[in-house]
Amino acid sequence: MVGMPENAALSVGDLVELDLTGIAHGGVGVARHEGRVVFVADAIPGERVRARITEARKKSFARAATVEVLDPSEDRRPHIWPEAGLERDPAERPGGAEFGHIALPRQRALKAEVLTDALRRFGGLGTDALRDLGGGVLQVESLPGDAEAEAPGLDGTTHTSAPGLGYRTRVRLHVDPETGEVGPYAARSRRVIRTASLPLAVEEIGWIAPLDEAISEAEAVDLVSPSADDPRMLVSYPGERRRAGADDPVRESVGGREFLVRAGGFWQVHREAPVTLFEAVRDAILELAGSDRFDPGAANLDLYGGAGLLAAAVAEAAGPGLRITTVESDPGATDDAAENLADLVGALTVTARVDRHLAELRAAAAPVRERLRRGTVVLDPPRSGAGGEVCAGLGEVAPANIVYVACDPVALARDTATLRELGYTPVSLRALDLFPHTHHFETLAVFLRD
Numbered sequence: 001m002v003g004m005p006e007n008a009a010l011s012v013g014d015l016v017e018l019d020l021t022g023i024a025h026g027g028v029g030v031a032r033h034e035g036r037v038v039f040v041a042d043a044i045p046g047e048r049v050r051a052r053i054t055e056a057r058k059k060s061f062a063r064a065a066t067v068e069v070l071d072p073s074e075d076r077r078p079h080i081w082p083e084a085g086l087e088r089d090p091a092e093r094p095g096g097a098e099f100g101h102i103a104l105p106r107q108r109a110l111k112a113e114v115l116t117d118a119l120r121r122f123g124g125l126g127t128d129a130l131r132d133l134g135g136g137v138l139q140v141e142s143l144p145g146d147a148e149a150e151a152p153g154l155d156g157t158t159h160t161s162a163p164g165l166g167y168r169t170r171v172r173l174h175v176d177p178e179t180g181e182v183g184p185y186a187a188r189s190r191r192v193i194r195t196a197s198l199p200l201a202v203e204e205i206g207w208i209a210p211l212d213e214a215i216s217e218a219e220a221v222d223l224v225s226p227s228a229d230d231p232r233m234l235v236s237y238p239g240e241r242r243r244a245g246a247d248d249p250v251r252e253s254v255g256g257r258e259f260l261v262r263a264g265g266f267w268q269v270h271r272e273a274p275v276t277l278f279e280a281v282r283d284a285i286l287e288l289a290g291s292d293r294f295d296p297g298a299a300n301l302d303l304y305g306g307a308g309l310l311a312a313a314v315a316e317a318a319g320p321g322l323r324i325t326t327v328e329s330d331p332g333a334t335d336d337a338a339e340n341l342a343d344l345v346g347a348l349t350v351t352a353r354v355d356r357h358l359a360e361l362r363a364a365a366a367p368v369r370e371r372l373r374r375g376t377v378v379l380d381p382p383r384s385g386a387g388g389e390v391c392a393g394l395g396e397v398a399p400a401n402i403v404y405v406a407c408d409p410v411a412l413a414r415d416t417a418t419l420r421e422l423g424y425t426p427v428s429l430r431a432l433d434l435f436p437h438t439h440h441f442e443t444l445a446v447f448l449r450d
């Protein structure tokens, strides 16, 4: 490549040597090739790699996948999923464990970098604000059982346990339309990849996963392993309105409390995620209550409430006098929430889109609006975030506090900018590694009305 002009065109299939200088949202490394940004899969910042160009349509950037590491990071590990290792052609590697070649502490450091960068660039937060929020440097916390630790073996020697594996209680696999073979998609592709194992899934999912079978005419297979119930498989067929078994109730146990959830409904994926988020939201409410900012009798809201997990967490902090309304667009999940919150006299469950519900609340009578102003909102939107319209709706309803549970750092950062414009200040932030060996993580941010 020596002597080529600046921005020389890269073509799919080209092999290039790249120095990784950073990490981008989505879990890909960042490098430059003759002025053009290249997003590189399966690399680690600081490494020099040989990579194959996989996408070169855009002028401003290209994509590549690592095929050989020339100068490895000390944090490089054998991939936790053998089929996703560098020995395979990039197009044949299953997606879904894009950090599986990185030591867990470094994975978390990279996630913290992505969060800090997003809050700075899209959230408008400066260095001081970020330091105050994270209580120093922002850290991504591991969940119980996931810290990379040396555990003493039975014979007195030490061995490294397998942290960060066997945690997913929900797994979606896809079906090859031609062969009926079942497996995950390859990264950034709709190609079904055969795999012998699912290392991120709980053991029970391994028992039932149809990895060496063919299911003709099906589209996808969801594997569900509830914490207090038998594992099950839901098969989707094209054109079908409702999957067989999707509405069957399954039992989930969260810190001794039981929740009923439809097998096909939303539930937090990591086996420790429900209890971790329950406790994180409960503690955030206790903290607000400790500074007299939480009013259990106000019109409190659990927006994007699912089966009522986080409303129950608020109730644990607030006690039996709590008034709270969960708002959720899936009617099945609302029914589950009604069941799960039945012991809470002041709980109401509503099936509605959050934007529409907020529009209705804005038009409510003055005493209701006053109760909403004194209230606390728990906000747990899907990956796209709450977005401008919902944030604007919140700005008008103007609750005293917002406890935002976010699964996408950039969406959170954008919503942070909007909420700040509407008079809210973020006062605390916790990041939780709910998805080891992937680039995903969860953030809990508390905002106070100025």
Ligand SMILES: C[S@@+](CC[C@H](N)C(=O)[O-])C[C@H]1O[C@@H](n2cnc3c(N)ncnc32)[C@H](O)[C@@H]1O
Residues within 6 Å of the ligand: 266, 267, 268, 304, 305, 306, 307, 308, 309, 310, 327, 328, 329, 330, 333, 352, 353, 354, 355, 380, 381, 382
């Ligand atoms: C990230 S989940 C959170 C569920 C619940 N808070 C929990 O922790 O189990 C997001 C939920 O929002 C619901 N949802 C998605 N878009 C929505 C919308 N526009 N309005 C209301 N609910 C929505 C989904 O059905 C899903 O249950």
